[in-house]
Amino acid sequence: MNDVIGYAPWLVGFPLIGAAILLLGGRALDKWGHWIGVLASSASAVLGIWLLFRMIGAEPVERVADHHLSTWLSAGGLDVDLGLRLDPLSMTFVMLVTFVGTLIHFYSVEYMAHDAHRRRFFAYLNLFIAAMLVLVLADSYLVLFVGWEGVGLASYLLIGFWDHKRPNAVAAKKAFVMNRVGDMGLIVAMALLFAHTGALDFGTLFGSGAAGEGIAAAAGVSALDQGTATAVGLALLLAACGKSAQFPLQAWLGDAMAGPTPVSALIHAATMVTAGVYLLVRSGPILDAAPTAQLVVVIVGAVTLIFGAIVGCAKDDIKKALAASTMSQIGYMMLAAGLGPVGYAFAIFHLLTHGFFKAGLFLGAGSVMHGMKDEVDMRGFGALSRVMPLTAWSMIFGWLAILGIPPFSGFWSKDKIIEAAFVGEGWQPWVFGGAALIGAGVTAFYMTRLMTMTFWGRPRWTEPEYHPHESPALMVWPQVILAVGSIALGGVLAFGDIFSTWLEPSVGHAEHHEPVLAVPVLMGATIAVVVLGALVGYLMYRRDVPAEAPRGSFLTRAARRDLYQDAVNEGLVMKPGQGVTAVLVTADEGVVARGWGALAAGVAGFGAWLRRAQTGYVRAYAASMAAGVLIIGVVVVLVATVGQTAGA
């Protein structure tokens, strides 16, 4: 790999240049500038595919390559290097980001065709691709942090893309602020790592991998004691929770759906929100050294997957239902990442398949909105499969994939995670495995509900008002390609454990452990639960769906309000914070401002009084001088006399 890694910076370079051209080019590019964005992303994807084939061609021990770009800063004994690490893990992400990203670029050309600011949109999309590639290609936490903040910025800009609407601007700000909370975790983790190991680069911390030992346990991380490793692991988890919308920092993702749908598909489903999982998998050796942190990761994953699934059941907004589903699916990945080496490959595998089928589902939702005058309320849909068959079929395959029906993509990845969750001793496999199993059933329910309300049953729209139609080819084709991925990707990569073997140079080799229940039993139970959930969902929403949501049970009402996540955040953080601010403002005005004001007024008054000494008459000044001289003279004489007397 070392011979071709010199090209890797261009993966970031193309979209970065694209973004620069689009942002600096101005109005002249409004007509055709979006094609620059598409071209930049495509160039990255093509380069990525070429590098992928070179990597497949290389020996597994040579697949990890670090590339030193330049010295970022050098101060005393501290040298911070700018570099890239290309290994199977980052390569997987490069493929996901550039491939899905390019498809979504093509889709957006048509989706945003009538938007006056399409050029700006593509500039931000390119910026996002570049930042995300920096994130996954970084060879140290510090460079990763640059990408981490970059995707946060791109996400903020794109959520608030239609910022003339106030809720969108508020949603963008909410996402930004909640991500900052997570970023604090990453900063703390970096500080702890640096304080205890003196290094932030993966090569020193985790070993180079080039010697063939994969990621070595004997690298810099082993210098950490248990307590520090736990602290670092928890700080990294906080960072991951912020970026990946995991409990308790999950509240921003639903509102982030205010952005254009391609953004929801690319950033808030397929790539950026999975960065937290990437971070944890990349930091695997740290988590391996901290069982407590691992347990917390698993708990967070399990809680979020149930949380998201429950919220998904009650949402009538098609995008918010999908957002809740994303949250829930990332919960599965977190759960897997917390299980240790046995789960890393499954987490990334599910991340990859999820990237395809969820992006496909979102693009399908965008296509439905495109045909339905940007309507998102599923209670106004129904029977759309007749008028938009291609969109319906692509979404059906995405639906089958997320349900985990064999042989579609999701089955191969999700089933493995459920299986891995049942591995262990004591209460843990039963609780976490049970949560994963129940989550699968609820997922089946809400996804079937979504599909039924949208595509099947009776139409709840009327023809002259709405004129649903199939989307143009440029929008349909990306959906079709992603649907193909939803069908086949999982099966192909699971065949003979290709994917796990492929990731081994990055995440290490894991021995297979037997779950507490036999594998066929688990598989059967999962499929049974999924089919049951899907049937209930279909039967409940096949018939009449009232235009107004019924009041519903307590749980429904709670889920509709995202299980009161905003109320909790407001009550626990926002209101006390505002209280503290109010107290501080009062204290500032009452004590500080008034105190200093009084002091200033006193000085001014004294000055005004003193000013009267300045008469302007020369003789007055001369008199004061004479008086001064006289006093000095008297003092001198007195001192001299006293001195003489004392001396005598």
Add this chain to the structure above:
Amino acid sequence: MDITNYVVLACILFAIGATTVLLRRNAIVVFMGVELMLNATNLAFVTFARIHGDLTGQVLAFFVMVVAAAEVVVGLAIIVTIFRTRRSASVDDVNLLHG
């Protein structure tokens, strides 16, 4: 004759000069008072040089003369300018710097 008489004379001349500066309003006269004070110090310098038997005081007297000459030039120029603009040489009329 007792040499301390020169010191007494210098004191008297200085007192006369200082009184002139403090009491008179005509700028020219005030100026003359200043000159008188300067020359009183010169006399004191020379006297003390004589008493101590070294030349430092006499050298300083020359310095004072040179500085006084320069000061007269500048001072008279200012007085003339003020007189031209305000038609008055009274120092009490020039009180724009009051607080």
